């Protein structure tokens with residue numbers, strides 16, 4: 001089913017919101033509302049819209065400021081200004097600044113519909129191929145759905161993105177998807193591993209050199225930034241960049257120019273940056289090992305990928321995705337996973353996140369005999385690990401914790417009631433709470 005375009009209506013006048021909403025819904029569009037510029041701004045970072053209709057005069061953030069924000073965060077969304085008779089001049093300058101058009105209050109429904117229609121026609125070509133996204137980034141949990149929405153927003157815009165999350169949560173994958181779905185996808189995606197380049201080679205690697213720049217420079221070599229021109233640079237493990245590396249990055253991101261070693265002039269660059277790290281950059285800033293100014297440059301739009309243990313609902317779909325992938329690769333007839341294995345997958349905390357799940361399934365596919373992945377097809381290491389006493393103990397504690405929290409929530413944090421639900425005395429419950437570190 002083709003979904004109807006989604007329109008955001010931002011106006012502080014409730015009557016205008018209602019009127020616009022009714023007219024547009026009647027035409028079959030989906031609508032969402034923001035009561036002022038602040039709410040609209042908020043919504044633009046959470047959802048994807050095809051058209052924004054914004055009043056020019058709103059308390060807090062005006063329509064003009066909202067337009068500037070949209071230029072940065074979602075330039076692929078058409079922006080239509082709603083203006084009153086007295087503010088036509090600013091509406092005209094808004095159009096120069098990237099708004100598609102404006103409508104003046106009072107307006108005729110036909111006029112509104114025709115402006116929205118032509119905006120949709122004109123902006124359609126910019127729209128990102130989101131259909132693909134569900135096959136690229138897999139998962140059904142609420143968290144993953146939110147991440148997918150953020151990927152959409154990041155793909156439609158050109159802002160710098162910072163992706164955070166533990167190792168194996170999919171940071172590199174997200175960076176690649178954003179590039180693939182972005183208007184820069186015809187140009188290179190260049191990955192720079194910030195922890196792997198020694199200080200002495202940074203300049204040569206990033207900026208490149210001219211022939212004869214130093215002994216051994218027998219021919220010109222372009223640096224990574226030059227190779228990525230018009231495309232995307234992925235700064236992987238940016239939290240591990242040395243101080244010197246950080247300083248170089250900051251100047252390139254700020255000035256958008258480079259100078260090759262032995263070169264005579266600066267070269268303009270047109271690059272989009274995406275950075276990723278499994279480190280807590282704020283902590284590194286506190287410790288004085290990461291530059292705050294660089295952090296602000298990178299963290300314009302942030303995407304956090306929670307660990308797999310916090311989104312276990314994703315496991316079945318991810319698991320079957322990997323089963324299909326590796327069955328094809330190794331030419332095996334495997335179709336499903338036994339319920340015992342799935343049960344174990346749900347219990348296991350996956351410290352290596354999705355990468356670990358992928359590896360476990362790859363090995364299981366190789367070891368499997370029939371059509372189903374059973375406990376026998378799991379590797380010894382994995383089974384040993386999950387049979388490990390500590391793992392079991394920890395698992396029991398986790399389950400107990402969950403049970404107690406559930407009971408407390410049910411009892412609205414009344415301990416006597418919660419103890420009743422759990423079938424223990426109040427003092428027993430207090431003892432357990434202390435033991436489990438819940439108090």
Ligand SMILES: Nc1ncnc2c1ncn2[C@@H]1O[C@H](COP(=O)(O)OP(=O)(O)OP(=O)(O)O)[C@@H](O)[C@H]1O
Pocket residue numbers: 136137138139165166167168169170171172173174277278318354355358
């Ligand atoms: N949601 C997902 N859907 C499908 N595959 C995924 C998903 N998330 C991660 N993967 C896969 O899991 C593996 C690990 O992901 P990735 O390499 O992107 O993790 P990472 O966060 O960059 O890890 P590191 O910090 O170690 O670099 C990859 O093979 C990736 O394709």
Ligand SMILES: [Mg+2]
Pocket residue numbers: 171172173236
């Ligand atoms: Mg990675």
